[in-house]
Amino acid sequence: MTDRMAAFESFSIALDESTDLSDTVQLAVFIRGVDKKFTVTKELLGLQPLKRTITEEDILNEVQKVFTSLGLPWSKLVGVCTDSVPSMDGLRK
Known part of the structure; x- marks a missing residue:
């Protein structure tokens, strides 16, 4: 998976x-990425x-x-999706 x-x-x-x-409380982190050939990969990165x-x-x-x-660069991150609870949206400190 790391190579992909x-x-x-x-x-x-x-x-x-x-x-x-x-x-x-567990935080699930999922990823969806696309390579140069437009191959889409979806995986659970961590819990x-x-x-x-x-x-x-x-x-x-x-x-x-x-x-x-996992060596993921922030520069390639184009979107974040959450379940809209206040702690996810930064509405509550």
Whole structure:
């Protein structure tokens, strides 16, 4: 998968947070990327556990960790989709 991501011309991510059975908040990070041949790849990049109180800064830090671990450049990011909860939209600190 890492080889395919390195070939992306651009990509977008989708973020979703939910609480698992052990009452831990999890941030799911999905990617959709396209290469020079217009081949589209969709994958789950990571499932990151979060603290009980979640801010937009917490979410950004977890996304940064995923990008860094996979070598994804921010310059190729063209879109972000969320589930519109306040912590995802930055409406609540």
